[in-house]
Amino acid sequence: MAEKTFPVANVYNKDVPYDPEQLRRIKEHPCFSEKACHAFGRMHLPVAPKCNIQCNYCVRDFDCVNESRPGVTSTVLSPKDALERVDEVLKKYHYIKVVAIAGPGEPLANEETFETFRLVGEKYPNMILCVSTNGLALPDRINELDKLGVCNITVTLNAIDPEIGKQIYEYVIYEGKRYRGLEGATLLLDQQLKGIAAAINLKKIVKVNTVLIPGINDNHVSDIARRLKAMGVFIHNVMPLIPQYKFAHIKPPTPAEKREIQEDLSKIIRQMRHCRQCRSDAIGHLGCDVQQEFESKKKVRAQ
Numbered sequence: 274m275a276e277k278t279f280p281v282a283n284v285y286n287k288d289v290p291y292d293p294e295q296l297r298r299i300k301e302h303p304c305f306s307e308k309a310c311h312a313f314g315r316m317h318l319p320v321a322p323k324c325n326i327q328c329n330y331c332v333r334d335f336d337c338v339n340e341s342r343p344g345v346t347s348t349v350l351s352p353k354d355a356l357e358r359v360d361e362v363l364k365k366y367h368y369i370k371v372v373a374i375a376g377p378g379e380p381l382a383n384e385e386t387f388e389t390f391r392l393v394g395e396k397y398p399n400m401i402l403c404v405s406t407n408g409l410a411l412p413d414r415i416n417e418l419d420k421l422g423v424c425n426i427t428v429t430l431n432a433i434d435p436e437i438g439k440q441i442y443e444y445v446i447y448e449g450k451r452y453r454g455l456e457g458a459t460l461l462l463d464q465q466l467k468g469i470a471a472a473i474n475l476k477k478i479v480k481v482n483t484v485l486i487p488g489i490n491d492n493h494v495s496d497i498a499r500r501l502k503a504m505g506v507f508i509h510n511v512m513p514l515i516p517q518y519k520f521a522h523i524k525p526p527t528p529a530e531k532r533e534i535q536e537d538l539s540k541i542i543r544q545m546r547h548c549r550q551c552r553s554d555a556i557g558h559l560g561c562d563v564q565q566e567f568e569s570k571k572k573v574r575a576q
Contacts, residue, residue, distance in 0.1 A: 294424075295476065295478065297401075298401055298424050298425055298478050299478060299507070301313050301370040301371070301401060302315070302370070302371050302401055302403065302425055302478075303315055303371070304371075304403075304425075304427070304480065304510075304545065305425060305478060305480060305507065305508060305545075307545075307546065312368065313368055313369070313370040313371070314366060314368045314369045314370065314371070314556070314557050315369065315370070315371035315372070315373055315403070315555070315556075316358075316359065316362055316369055316371070316372055316373070316555070316556040316557075317373050317374065317375050317376075317551065317552065317553050317554055317555045317556070318350060318355040318358065318359070318372060318373070318374050318389055318393075318554075319346035319348065319349055319350055319376065319377055319553040319554040320349065320350050320351070320352060320355050320374060320380075320383065320385040320386060320389045321374055321376055321377065321378050321379065321380040321382070321383035321385060321386050322349050322376075322377055322378045322383065323378045323379065323382050323383050324376075324378035324379040324382060324407075325379050325381075325382040325407070325409050325410065325445070325446045325447065326379065326407055326409060326442055326444065326445045326446065326457075326461065327442065327443040327444050328407075328431075328441060328442055328443070328484075328518075329440070329441055329442065329443055329518060329519035329520050330441075330484060330486065330514055330515065330516070330517060330518060330519070330520040331517070331518060332517045332518050345377065345552045345553060345554075346376070346377045346552060346553040346554040347554060347568045348554070348568060349377065351385065352385050352388040352389040352391075352392055353392070355389045355392070355393070356389070356392045356393060356396065358567055359372060359393055359396075359397065361567055362556055362567065363397070366556075366557065369556070369557075370400070370401055371400070371401045371402075371403050371425070372393050372397070372400050372401070372402055372403070373402075373403035373404065373405065373425075374386050374389060374390070374403075374404050374405070375404070375405035375427075375551070375553050376405070376553035377553040379406065379407050379409070379410070380404050380405065380406055381404070381406050381409070381410040381411060381414050382409075382410060386404070387414075387417060387418075387421065390402055390404075390418075390421040390422070390423055391421055394421055394422045398422075401424060401425060402421065402422050402423045402424060402425070403423065403424070403425040403426070403427070404418060404423050404425075404426055404427070405426075405427040405428075405429070405482075406426065406427070406428055406429070406468075407428070407429050407461070407465075408428040408429070408430060408461070408464055408465035408468045408469065409445060409447060409460075409461055409464050409465070410447075410464070410468075411426075411428065411464065411465070411467070411468025411469070411471070411472065412464055412467040412468045412471055415468060415471045415472055415475065419475050419477075423477075424477055424478060425477065425478045425479075425480070426472050426477045426478070426479050426480070427479075427480040427481070427482055427510075428465060428468065428469055428472075428479065428480075428481050428482070429481075429482040429483070429484070430462075430465050430469075430481050430482070430483060430497065430501075431483055431484050431486070431490055431497075432458070432462070432490055432493060432497070433462060433466075433493075433496055433497050433500050434493060434496070435455055435458040435459040435462055436455065436458075437458075437489065437490055437493055438458030438459075438461065438462055439454050439455045439457070439458040440489050441458075441484075441486065441489060441490070442457055442458055442461060443519070444457055445457035445458075445460055445461050447460060447464070466500075466504075469481070469501075469504055469506065470504060473504065473505045473506070478507050479505075479506045479507055480506070480507060480508045480509070480510060480545065481497075481501050481506050481508075481509050481510065482510045482512055483497055483509065483510070483511050483512065484512050484513075484514055485511050485512065485513050485514060485525075485526050485531060485534065486514045486520065486523060487514070487523060487524060487525070487526055488523060489520075489523075491526070491534070494511060494534060494538060495537065495538060495541065497509075498538045498541040498542045499541055499542075501542055502541050502542040506542065507543065508542070508543045508544070508545050509538060509542045509543065509544055509545065510544070510545035511531060511534060511535055511538065511544065513525045513526045513528075513531050514526070532546075554568075
C-alpha cells in the first residue's frame, strides 16, 4: 500500500495556548481530565457490534450485565433507539457532557456509528461527541467524523513494532481482505499512525489506550509513549490486561505494577490514571454507572 502522510499540528505543545473550544473538550470530558470525572459524566451508545480486527485478549459479549469491561453491553441499539436513550438520560442526569461510541465492536466498521452521531449532533449541538477506535479505518473516515462534529478521539494502540503487534492481533480485515501475522500487524500500525496524525491535524483531542500485556508489550510501552508524545497526542492511558480468549493464561499486571509503569511514563507524556475500563453502554460518572436503570426501562416498554 502506498503510504499517505499527514502534517502533524503541534497544538498540544505546552508553549502553544489552547483555544477555548479545545479547553472545553478537555475540561468537560471525564476521560480526558481527572478533575472533570468528579463533576461531569459520559454515556456510551452501544450501536456498533461489528469489528474489523480480532485481538487475542478480546471477547465481545452483549448480555453480560455483571461485567464491567470494554466490549460488553446489555443491548445493541439502533441509531433511533440511541437518540431516545440520550433524551432519557439527559432529562435526569444533567451532568452528562459527553456522548461516546465505543463498541461493543469497532465503531468505524459500523455505519450506525455515523448515523447516531448525526442524530445526536443535530439535536444536541453543544454535546461533546467522542469515539473510541482501534484506528484501522481512522484515516479513511476521519473527515466524516470531523464533519459530524466528533471532537475527542481515543485510539487503542498496543505496539509500534509490528513484531510485537503480531503477537497481539489474530487478524485484521481491511477493504474486504483478511491479513494475519506480521502483514496484518504492519497494516494496522500504519493505519493507526496515519489516523492519529490526521486527527491531530484536524485539532481533535486525542487519547491513546494501550493494553498492558505482561510478557508481550510491557517492556515496549515507553517506546509507545515517546512516539505518541512526538506526534502530539494529548494523553496516554495504560490499561491492565483482562485475561481472556488467547491471553486467558497471562497473569495481569498488579495495580502496583501498573502505577509504577504510569509513573515512569508520566515523565514522557501525560498519563490517565483514573480509567475504569468501561462497558460499551456505560452511563454516568466514571466508576458510578447507572446504565441498568435505562436498560430496565427499555425492557419494560418492550413487554
